[in-house]
Amino acid sequence: MGERVLGWSLKLLGIALFIGPFIAAFAAHDWDLQAAVIPSQEEMDEVNERLSGLVVEEGFSEDPFTLGTPIFSNNTVRVTVEFTSPLKIPIKITDLSASISGQGGQGAQVQMEEAEVDVPANGTANFTLVGPYSGTPPTNPEPTDVNITFELYGVTLQVQMEVG
Amino acid sequence: MKKIPLWMRLPLMNWFGLVAGALMLLLPFLGPWWSATVGTGAMDLALSPFDYRVSLLEQPITSTLIGYFLLAAKLSVMIGGALMIAGSVGPKRWWGRRLVRFGAMRVFWMIIGLIALLLVGALFLNSIFPSLISGMVEGGSMQVNVPYVEGATTSSIQVGDAATVTAPITASLTEIFWVAVLVAVLGVAARIYHRRFVKPVKPVKLK
Numbered sequence: 001m002g003e004r005v006l007g008w009s010l011k012l013l014g015i016a017l018f019i020g021p022f023i024a025a026f027a028a029h030d031w032d033l034q035a036a037v038i039p040s041q042e043e044m045d046e047v048n049e050r051l052s053g054l055v056v057e058e059g060f061s062e063d064p065f066t067l068g069t070p071i072f073s074n075n076t077v078r079v080t081v082e083f084t085s086p087l088k089i090p091i092k093i094t095d096l097s098a099s100i101s102g103q104g105g106q107g108a109q110v111q112m113e114e115a116e117v118d119v120p121a122n123g124t125a126n127f128t129l130v131g132p133y134s135g136t137p138p139t140n141p142e143p144t145d146v147n148i149t150f151e152l153y154g155v156t157l158q159v160q161m162e163v164g
Numbered sequence: 165m166k167k168i169p170l171w172m173r174l175p176l177m178n179w180f181g182l183v184a185g186a187l188m189l190l191l192p193f194l195g196p197w198w199s200a201t202v203g204t205g206a207m208d209l210a211l212s213p214f215d216y217r218v219s220l221l222e223q224p225i226t227s228t229l230i231g232y233f234l235l236a237a238k239l240s241v242m243i244g245g246a247l248m249i250a251g252s253v254g255p256k257r258w259w260g261r262r263l264v265r266f267g268a269m270r271v272f273w274m275i276i277g278l279i280a281l282l283l284v285g286a287l288f289l290n291s292i293f294p295s296l297i298s299g300m301v302e303g304g305s306m307q308v309n310v311p312y313v314e315g316a317t318t319s320s321i322q323v324g325d326a327a328t329v330t331a332p333i334t335a336s337l338t339e340i341f342w343v344a345v346l347v348a349v350l351g352v353a354a355r356i357y358h359r360r361f362v363k364p365v366k367p368v369k370l371k
Contacts, residue, residue: 006259010247010266017240021232028228039225050221153221154203156330 102138181252188245
């Protein structure tokens, strides 16, 4: 008799521990199924706020970059770059390469001199692009075909832009 | 005078059940069994049958229903552990076997459940999710490569020809998972060992 009662009690305990969470969760949210299952509105608003910091409303164009005039000397071309971040979160620029071309002379390939550059949220960072060059420098040189690699939250974003 | 071996002088108990029961009381408070990260803070996951932590861009996300379920799992294992200790202390009592059986397999099934969840989740993300999402981005393609339970992989999203998003994903079982495996093994051993305390019932001859 006692063993039977114990057996049923343990079975009922197991069932209560399975059904109990459903009842408790729905009761805590006035029997609203959606509110009990999905995260709260405050949490979702906070996530949306953070996600909006990653989105640039007008699209990611070349506008954030201010490129200096390329300087050709000792078979090397150097371009200073000022980057103004349109993002509301800090990012890291891990690579930037571009082609330099103009009227006359040969084109050149330049790469970021620094290993990586930290850019604060909506902040500005300066760095230099360097590359080898031989021959006559072109007149009115301008960068074209810019490839940039960012890192945000450890996720890498590689963007290819056609400038000019 | 004949010397009695130490094991014969020990009180009659299910020692496996006693240790497993004590560890079951501790297990819910030791921490996650499995953790995964996407990038560095883009997404963090830490799971155990008793607790979960999900954060997206360093913002924690919670669900009331899952929270209550995990609380019930915590209570279930703690009650199971307490009953297993009681059943192991009195193995020859009529209630001993029932109490040990109630708690013995709980952690074992939780391990099986967690591993199954991780395998099904990874299979969904690797095989079904990319085809669901790829159509949403014009000219885009998605290659998701989530590790099955443990490992380090890289997933990528191609947006046209202009942009590529690459995310490193790492997943690993924690030391606590291996403590849980030990508890599960001890629980199974306790259940098997308990049979020695139960007298086999003689078949009754009907005249």
